[in-house]
Each structure stands twice: as C-alpha cells, then as structure tokens.
Amino acid sequence: MECIAIINQKGGVGKTSTTVNLGAALAERGQRVLLIDLDPQGHLTTHLGLDGEAKGAGIYEVLTTDMPLASAIHLRSPNISIVPAQIDLAAAEMELVSVVGREVILRDLIYGAAWPFDIALIDCPPSLGVLTLNALAASTRVLVPLQPHFLALQGVGKLLETVSLVSRRINPGLTVAGMVITMYETGTRLSGEVIDDLSAFLESARNTPVPWSAAKVFDAKIRRNVKLAESPSYGQSIFEYAPRSNGALDYLALAEELAVMLAGNVAADPVDGSETRQSAQAAVANYRAMPTAPTTAADKLPTEALR
Numbered sequence: 001m002e003c004i005a006i007i008n009q010k011g012g013v014g015k016t017s018t019t020v021n022l023g024a025a026l027a028e029r030g031q032r033v034l035l036i037d038l039d040p041q042g043h044l045t046t047h048l049g050l051d052g053e054a055k056g057a058g059i060y061e062v063l064t065t066d067m068p069l070a071s072a073i074h075l076r077s078p079n080i081s082i083v084p085a086q087i088d089l090a091a092a093e094m095e096l097v098s099v100v101g102r103e104v105i106l107r108d109l110i111y112g113a114a115w116p117f118d119i120a121l122i123d124c125p126p127s128l129g130v131l132t133l134n135a136l137a138a139s140t141r142v143l144v145p146l147q148p149h150f151l152a153l154q155g156v157g158k159l160l161e162t163v164s165l166v167s168r169r170i171n172p173g174l175t176v177a178g179m180v181i182t183m184y185e186t187g188t189r190l191s192g193e194v195i196d197d198l199s200a201f202l203e204s205a206r207n208t209p210v211p212w213s214a215a216k217v218f219d220a221k222i223r224r225n226v227k228l229a230e231s232p233s234y235g236q237s238i239f240e241y242a243p244r245s246n247g248a249l250d251y252l253a254l255a256e257e258l259a260v261m262l263a264g265n266v267a268a269d270p271v272d273g274s275e276t277r278q279s280a281q282a283a284v285a286n287y288r289a290m291p292t293a294p295t296t297a298a299d300k301l302p303t304e305a306l307r
Contacts, residue, residue, distance in 0.1 A: 001034075002262055003110060003120045004177065005139040010155050011126035014145045014182035016043040017228055018254075019123040021247065022143075024237035025255030026119060027079035034073070034120040036083045038106075038131050040090035044123045048076055049235020054084035062109065063134070064095050069109045081117070093130045102130055103170060107138035119262075128162050136166040141177040142211075143258075145222075146198070148181050148191040153198065160212055167211045176212035177261060178202075180254060184221040220253035 006019045016039070023033045037044035038059060045054050053074045061067040062083070072083050096102040110120065122135040136142070142163055146152055160176070167174045179198055185191055198217055205213050222228075223246050231241035238247045 001115055001117050001120055003139045004141045004143050005122045005124055005135040006143045007124040008144050009126055009128050009159055010152055013147045016047060016123050018145045019044055019121050020047050021238045021251040022255055023121050024239045025251045028239060031118040032079050034081050034117040036122045037085035038122050038135050039125040040087055042085045045084035047232040050074060050082055050084045054086045058084040058086055060089040060092055063092050063105055096130055103133040104137045106134040110138050137170045140173055141175055143177050144179045145182045146179045147183045148194040163211050174211055176215040178216040178218050180218050181221040183224045185224055218257055220250060220257050222250045
C-alpha cells in the first residue's frame with residue numbers, strides 16, 4: 001500500500017480539500033483508498049459527514065490506547081474508507097510526550113498488517129509536531145499543497161528540512177512527490193512568478209542527495225472554485241456535490257498524474273512530463289464524455305450549516 005502524507009505547516013492552503021477530493025478522484029479510477037485524518041480540527045472527518053462515527057473510534061484512540069487501527073476504519077463508500085479525528089486529538093501530543101517511539105506509532109500500525117487498500121492519504125495538521133512526524137514516518141511520499149503566493153513559499157524550506165531530517169533518521173524511503181498548486185487563478189502574473197520560482201528551486205535540487213531531488217510542480221493545478229468551498233457543508237466530495245465542476249475536473253487530472261507517477265511511468269526528467277500530461281488530459285476528456293450524473297446537493301446551503 002502506497003502511503004502519502006499531504007502536508008504544509010501553513011494553514012488554509014487546501015490540504016483537507018486535496019486529501020478528500022484527490023482520494024475521491026482515485027476512487028473514481030477504481031482504486032481502494034484509505035483517508036486518515038491526523039488534524040485535531042477534524043476537517044476531513046467533517047468534510048465527509050463522519051463526525052458522529054469519530055466519537056470513541058478514531059485516530060486519537062488508536063494513537064493513545066490499545067485500540068486496533070482496524071477498529072477505527074469506517075467505510076464511506078465502496079472504494080473509500082476513513083480513519084476519523086476529533087478535537088481530542090489535540091491532547092495526543094502531550095499524552096505521547098513520554099512514550100518511547102512516539103514518532104513511529106502510526107507506521108507500526110499501518111505496516112504491521114495487510115490492508116485491502118491501494119493507497120492511503122494522510123491529512124496532516126498545520127504544524128510540525130508529533131502528529132506530523134507520525135505521518136512522515138509512515139509515508140512513502142509527501143505531497144505539498146501550495147497556494148501561489150509569495151508568503152506561502154516562506155515555510156516550504158522549513159518543511160523540506162523536516163522531511164530531510166525524518167528521511168535521515170526515521171524513514172529512509174521517504175521522498176517528496178511534488179507540489180500541488182491550489183486556489184489557482186489563471187492569467188495572474190503573481191501565480192506565474194511563484195510557480196516559476198518554485199520550479200527553479202526544485203530544478204536546482206536535481207541529482208542531489210535530498211528527498212525532493214525528483215519532485216516537481218504538478219501540471220494539474222486546482223483552480224479557485226466555489227463548488228470546492230461549498231461541498232464540505234453537505235458532507236460530500238466534489239465528485240458527489242458537483243461532478244462536472246472545474247474542481248472535479250482538476251482533481252481528476254491530478255489523480256491521473258499521480259497514478260502515472262506511482263506506476264513508475266514518469267519521464268526520467270521530471271520537468272518533461274509530456275506523457276503524464278497527455279494521460280491526465282485523456283482522463284479528463286473521458287470523464288467529460290460520460291453521461292452527466294445528477295448532482296446530489298441542493299442549490300442552497302443546508303440549514304444545519306447555519307446553526
């Protein structure tokens with residue numbers, strides 16, 4: 001099972017939206033996906049309407065008690081299962097402070113059994129504490145959602161230092177898959193400049209002994225889309241709420257690009273990505289050609305969200 005940590009210590013960059021909707025897009029492709037909510041805010045859990053299931057059977061109990069991981073896995077759909085979280089998880093950092101090997105608890109639980117999943121996506125908290133270290137220790141790759149603003153670039157260096165440290169001391173197989181541009185606005189000069197700077201930084205790391213030496217800026221960019229902001233209030237992924245929106249098409253293209261990478265079909269030069277780009281474009285074209293699925297959400301926000 002491939003395990004990917006979706007991480008950025010800066011909040012509000014689309015980590016949870018990317019975890020949920022990338023997972024849903026991979027499920028649309030027929031892959032069996034496990035989503036792990038490792039953020040004490042529990043936004044992934046809320047996004048998919050599982051707040052009730054999280055009580056007493058979530059990631060907090062798994063990390064701090066003897067609860068088996070299997071007991072905290074909740075089936076959301078035929079191809080999507082979730083390990084939920086609640087605010088109690090915020091206490092885990094303090095409770096684990098004296099536990100020997102606290103950074104590898106999740107890793108031992110994941111790799112201590114055979115799971116019926118193809119890929120696991122971990123939604124990390126906006127910090128670099130014990131919970132994030134657990135995610136990095138358990139993961140094979142790191143995916144960094146990034147808003148194309150200069151301030152969003154400031155923390156990337158510190159994040160990569162942490163990834164490098166974990167790679168050296170705990171998880172030698174950890175690599176950075178790449179950066180996903182979120183909240184992208186086409187045609188703005190600032191977005192283009194930030195992406196160029198990020199690409200130049202990653203290019204400077206080629207053929208160096210760092211975990212991001214083969215990382216890239218994914219061609220699939222997640223455009224700013226109001227449907228992505230609305231879908232959590234219905235407890236749905238973008239593919240359930242608005243399956244023909246730009247948000248759904250963008251995450252589908254990202255899922256195809258990631259699937260090609262995981263299959264080992266990426267060009268030797270990460271900057272070249274013509275094969276990956278063509279595969280993603282074909283996947284989106286095929287999805288567009290499918291019969292239009294009815295949107296399951298109403299046109300107005302549910303009253304529950306306003307209470």
